[in-house]
Amino acid sequence: MVATAKTAKRTARREQRRQQLIDATMKCIARKGMGSTTLADVAGEAGLSQGIVNLHFxxxxxxxxxxxxxxxDEYKxxxxxxxxxxxxxxxxKLRALIELDLRPSICDRRKxxxxxxxxxxxxxRPTYRKICDERDQYYDDVVERLASEIIAEGKYKSVSAESVAIALTxxxxxxxxxxxxxxxxxxxxKATxxxxxxxxxxxxxxxSK
Amino acid sequence: MVATAKTAKRTARREQRRQQLIDATMKCIARKGMGSTTLADVAGEAGLSQGIVNLHFxxxxxxxxxxxxxxxDEYKxxxxxxxxxxxxxxxxKLRALIELDLRPSICDRRKxxxxxxxxxxxxxRPTYRKICDERDQYYDDVVERLASEIIAEGKYKSVSAESVAIALTxxxxxxxxxxxxxxxxxxxxKATxxxxxxxxxxxxxxxSK
DNA sequence: AATATGAATGAATACTCATTCATTTTTAGA
DNA sequence: TCTAAAAATGAATGAGTATTCATTCATATT
Structure with missing residues (x-):
């Protein structure tokens, strides 16, 4: 039983294995925090051996x-x-985006x-900054464009699309x-x-309500 | 010198050193990140020796x-x-609080x-959560109380103090x-x-503007 | 000046953890 | 079925780091 499961896992393809390790990493970070997540933890969570992370990453x-x-990428x-x-x-669209952010599958404490x-x-960590910035920028751009459209449609005065985007983001x-x-x-x-x-x-x- | 003055002076110096180490810790975390801040870094930043942190903390x-x-505490x-x-x-008051949060001395990237x-x-880390929660809760409570006052004053309809507090926080x-x-x-x-x-x-x- | 006391040092210790690599296991092609 | 390549293992390595502690230093008290 355990042997078959292990064998089945071992035969998993390379991409699959990388994904498996990434999933394990996220679980470990959520549970133990980034500071105390070790490679042994990640490998253990994935049910694999010590050296596995260095082999694949x-x-x-x-x-x-x-x-x-x-x-x-998953978020995007x-x-x-x-x-x-x-x-x-x-x-x-705007309504749907807000709801997405607060939906349990995304707005989940572990994630x-x-x-x-x-x-x-x-x-x-410049690399982290860059990736996070990309995401925020993208979000902000889309929201600003939607806000612009809405403002034009409704001929709203004294509202700036830029401010709305900043506020919502x-x-x-x-x-x-x-x-x-x-x-x-x-x-x-209540948040919604x-x-x-x-x-x-x-x-x-x-x-309007 | 009286006994109380003597101990007062001693504890003052002790307090001073602890504060010096806390300051050094914040500098290190801002510069290197929490993950790679070592006790040697902190001691070095404070211009003191290896064992100093364990001595005081x-x-x-x-x-x-x-x-x-x-x-x-400093924020509060x-x-x-x-x-x-x-x-x-x-x-x-509400205006002043918003401005506080976005003032350069508080809204400083290192901080x-x-x-x-x-x-x-x-x-x-439950301890971290508790401290952070206290702060957020306090902020939220104060803002909600202010919002209530404003709503009463202005007889605003279709605005809930709770929502305003959530939104602002x-x-x-x-x-x-x-x-x-x-x-x-x-x-x-622009943020303001x-x-x-x-x-x-x-x-x-x-x-109104 | 002598002594006592708390503060500070920094070398030594014990331990954690990323990384390596010799070995084993699995896969896929012939 | 056999075999070479790929994947995976897990013990060993060594760099790094929190913590300890014997010793030194500075200051206050007598």
Whole structure:
């Protein structure tokens, strides 16, 4: 039983194995924190042996870089899928993006812990900074473009798309922090309400209750 | 010299050294990241010898806990001072708090890097979580109380103090992330504008441009 | 001046952990 | 089935680091 499972795992393809190790890395970071995640932990979590990470990733640094890369790509994929699926309407797209960020599958404490683990090292790791910046920039750009469209549609005055983008981007990131720090009191519905209350105020014609 | 004065002087010097080590710790974390800050780094930064941290703090864990404690206390002190100084008007207080969070002395990349370093370990360190939660809770409570006052004063409808508090707390935290991740493009004036644009929309009688 | 006391040093210790590599196991092609 | 290549293992290595502690230093007290 165990032997067959192990054999089955061993026969997994190379890409699959890398992914398996990246998944294990995220789990370890979520559970033990980045500071005390060792390669032995990662290998153990994946049910493989000591040297396995260096075999597939050359070094721990590399593993961590690729883990962050994966995290960012995974996010971006869901982000884009959400954009596509939510029809042509800018307001609908915006609504869908906010909901995505607060959906349990994304706004999940274990996943958020991994994001924060990397954010915590951003200052001293240019590679991390770059990847995180790309993601934030992309998010901000899309939101700003949607806000522009909405502003044009609604002929809103005294609202700048840039400000709306800044406000929304920071709000969603900040809500993740609350989810991480106050898991007991954090309420994703209240969080969603807070964001939409904001949208009602800025774009009343598009987001009235 | 009286006995009390003698011990007072001794504990003062002791306190001074502990503070010196905490300062050194924050500098190291900002520069090298929490992961690669060693006790030798901290001692070196303080211009002291190897064993010094264990002499004053027992362990590295302890040093880090006390560093976070200090960071939180320092923030709270500035927060309360701002509240006091900004007069009796709730809107003025709220304005002052937002400005505090985005003032260069607080919204400084090195300081923010330290906050994020601790936030990055929150999930696996209950002590960190507790300290950070206290701070967030306090912030949120104060903002919610101010928002309530403003809502009553202005007889605002369809705005909940709770939502405003959630929105503002998360926005300011999220803006810190932008400052950390995108130091080149982050603009504290634009950030301030974005927050105040929000306040103008929710509380037009109090925050009109 | 002599002594006592707490502060500080820094070399030694014990331990953790990334990385290496000789060896074994598995896979795939003939 | 056999065999070469690829994948995986896990013991060994060594660099790095928290912690300890015998010793030295500085200062206050007598």
């Amino acid at each position: 050359e070094s721990k640094d590399n593993l961590l870089n690729e883990t962050l890369r994966y995290l960012a 994929a869901q982000f884009n899928k959400t954009l596509e699926k939510s029809g042509p309407d800018a307001a609908a 958020i812990a991994v994001w924060f683990a990397f954010w915590g090292e951003v200052k001293s 920071s709000m969603t990131n900040g809500l993740w922090l609350s989810c991480l720090i106050s898991p007991r009191t954090f309420d994703r519905h 309400d807070a964001v939409f209350e904001y949208l009602c105020k800025v774009f009343p014609k598009h987001f | 027992e362990s590295k864990d302890n040093l880090l806990n006390e560093t976070l404690r200090y960071l939180a 002190a500035q927060f309360n001072k701002t509240l006091e100084k900004s007069g009796p008007d709730a809107a003025a 923010i890097a330290v906050w994020f370093a601790f936030w990055g370990e929150v999930k696996s 998360s926005m300011t935290n999220g803006l810190w992330l932008s400052c950390l991740i995108s130091p080149r493009t982050f603009d504290r004036h 504008d974005a927050v105040f644009e929000y306040l103008c929309k929710v509380f037009p009688k109090h925050f």
